[in-house]
Amino acid sequence: MANNNKNIDKKPKFSPYWIYGMIGLFLIFLIFSNDSGSDDKVTFTKFKELVQYNDIEKIEVVTNTKVARIYLKKGAADKEIFKDFVKKKTGLAFMGDSPDFTIKYLNLENFEDYLDEVKRANNLDFEIASDQESSSFTSILISILPFVLIIGVWIFIMRRMSGGGGAGGGGQIFNIGKSKAKLFDEKTDMKTSFKDVAGLEGAKEEVQEIVDFLKNPEKYTSLGGKIPKGALLVGPPGTGKTLLAKAVAGEAKVPFFSLSGSDFVEMFVGVGASRVRDLFKQAKEKSPAIIFIDEIDAIGRARGKNNFTGSNDERENTLNQLLTEMDGFGTNTNVIVMAATNRADILDKALMRAGRFDRQIYVDLPDIRERKEIFEVHLKPLKKADNLDTDFLSKQTPGFSGADIANVCNEAALIAARKGKKAVEKQDFLDAVDRIVGGLEKKNKIITPGEKKTVAFHEAGHATVSWLVEHAAPLVKVTIVPRGQSLGAAWYLPEERLLVRTEQMLDEMCATLGGRAAEKVMFNKISTGALSDLEKVTKQARAMVTVYGLNDKIGNITYYDSSGNDNGFSKPYSEETAKVIDKEISDIIEKQYQRAIQLLEQNKDKLTTLAELLLEKEVIFKDDLVGIFGKRPFEKSDSSDDSEE
Structure with missing residues (x-):
């Protein structure tokens, strides 16, 4: 189980340093490149002056770019007349020999006639050759670098959006369509059990039976019964629906996939349905297993009949895929889906039917007896007074949910600490109830x-x-x-x-x-x-x-x-x-x-x-x-x- 958990949660590491390395390599080539000497051009007037000295060894006339490459004789570049515009060569062997400087000409025939005339008139011995400019490595690199950078940045962003995962199979792009469900390992992750859930006796009895289904399926299938497909926890906020699911994860001793309904929602079309498929695929591979979807109303809302705008198509496609996975042609019997919501009235009727959510478990607000049990759970970590009466506290909090009672206990401890007490007393709890129900006391408010x-x-x-x-x-x-x-x-x-x-x-x-x-x-x-x-x-x-x-x-x-x-x-x-x-x-x-x-x-x-x-x-x-x-x-x-x- 632990190994499987690692395989699910482990994400391949991704580093953007290869992009930085590519940029650095490109800069190195630019620095050490001895290409055509675009920065070494001299004016044609200056060239007429220099050519008289008979220090030129060779002139290459590039016909397609109208540039002439000038190569000087050995040692001539050190002369005073050349030092202002002739660059010192780097001597990189792999780059080949490079010209000392270049000039730009306008007309090929006129320029060649000029060179022949100068050579005859001054009895010069330089060589004249014709050539065409070929695309150098640096030029190619310059042309493709923007596209490489754009693609690299796009890959980096997409991997970030998908949580750093690699490319997924089945047509999924950069892991976006993968399920975001967290797989809990009962040996290390889940410490909550039914003992930690106070009250909710009826709801605990229902979910305990589901746990028993998964532990001893033969007990029920031997009589012809079928394991239920799903259980829906319904109740007001703060009554302990998610806590009950955590207890199921701690008791079931089977793989437990937990996620929220909003985890299926994404800006890309088709991602929600893809994540549903991937979630059930993982659960089926590890069956028997439990899937828990918190706040299922995010994707389970009733589908509209008159949807002219098409704005809800993505959410409805996600819901349709969930309906198919829960009770379709390819249904596996050993995956139970648990879900929680406080808005059961807006859920789609197809989602609520038997065969999908066979059981609806109502988690109501606790009564006076259950509130006492909840108080006893939340009072354990507090340093309370010896004569504190939990019966009195439970009577003073009618209509409070489990989350409200936890807040009362925490607020009472803060009030006692603010007053410098060494134990939380009865009056601190009464003040906490007043603070939560009525708001902060404002004794300095101006009133006539x-x-x-x-x-x-x-x-x-x-x-x-x-x-x-x-x-x-x-x-x-x-x-x-x-x-x-x-x-x-x-x-x-x-x-x-x-x-x-x-x-x-x-x-x-x-x-x-x-x-x-x-x-x-x-x-x-x-x-x-x-x-x-x-x-x-x-x-x-x-x-x-x-x-x-x-x-x-x-x-x-x-x-x-x-x-x-x-x-x-x-x-x-x-x-x-x-x-x-x-x-x-x-x-x-x-x-x-x-x-x-x-x-x-x-x-x-x-x-x-x-x-x-x-x-x-x-x-x-x-x-x-x-x-x-x-x-x-x-x-x-x-x-x-x-x-x-």
Whole structure:
């Protein structure tokens, strides 16, 4: 296994130094080349003066370039008249003899007649010969060097883009079409096991069976069963889908190929499908094996029916190749595909059918018991206080995912270190939860006394109404310290319900509107501070009317489309129904707003006492509300709910 891993991951080394060597060789030839002496030309007037001295041994008349090569007699080049323009020869044997200087002539016949006349008139004895310029090695090198450099740079860039690999087979160019999957060796790479995955009991049971399929296939095939082709992990972000896949890799003891859906995407056409083929080819060669594709929605999105632009052709070709490899004519039975996504609703139906992803494993947010197990895992490396209660921490984090809990533990350790503590205490975890949910505390934010008073009564209104209605979430604390984008906040501990009744939703809406109602009761004015409250209640009221069928006027009808095909441009109801929906949403919200005002009018003195205490302390807790209001009228109901939880 280890050797196979090395073969997969090992990439041939590539060095660009051969390009630099070629350039250096070319420069050497230019420096030492004794070619036709293009830099040694003299004027024709100067030549007429020099030819009289009878120091010329030979003149070669080059007919095709109209250049005459002048060769001097031995020792003549050292004379004073020649030293300014005759270069010293390098004496390279392989380059041959080179002229001392050259001249340019205009007409061949006239120049030859001139040489004959000068030779007769001055009784000179130099030799006259005709020749043609042939392409020298340097000239050839100069002409082809740009093309060589362009090709070399292109090869270098393409190898860099493909990760340094060599040319691939099957028509693949420079390894671009090769799979980018990493092959994990269970002996050295994978240390995660199912013991490291807290919670997720149902999901672990499903994937453990897949591991058992690979370890003992005869146990199932002997009864006529078939090993499943694939398993799709579906769930919100941070719930542990990738961690579960790592645990499968650590437990399976078989080759495990891991990559992301975006690894198939490339700028070149056909690369995605080529990488899919190469991935399954490698997996089949090492079967039994597991392929894990994280964020498969990058390539598994539903194919469009009206694709006029053709912009998605490459992604669709990649998906088609994946469909063929998972359940086509050439399917091998010993390769299991695992994938993870938090957007299962947008995946192509052909990808989701039985025979490809036979199992869909839902990885939900952890409940209170699973959160306790996750806390215990992440608390192990921390120096925590001896009396730290993990049950309390799990109750304080409803709706938190495994990643959120890991972040809470890390943030609590940072807060404790910032305060100079030697152990992480309960309050550090509470501060970490506030930091993650509400944002960074901003005690130095500039706020006027009038605004601070308004915020205090607003938050006191939330606390008062939630204390007086039956089904509102239990209050934890109220603060007017600015945090994140908010100037104040009321913190609740919502019950973890699987079903929500109408009266529960209405009580929550009434408590949410308590802030604006308090401003109206105390100042007879309202502000923009209730924006998030209004957004929340509007969504709740619309869901009651159009999704859950909890409105008498609309009836037992839902306009929710679970298939995700709602494009937002058309409504599944008439204009008359739309008017009724709008009116019912408005009536629900206004009714709960007036209910909140009535409750606050009846308890105005207690509301004022609570707001003044909040202005004094800036943060108040549940015990402060008990001191002002006494026990909640529905205390028995709350305690029974807590016991059930």
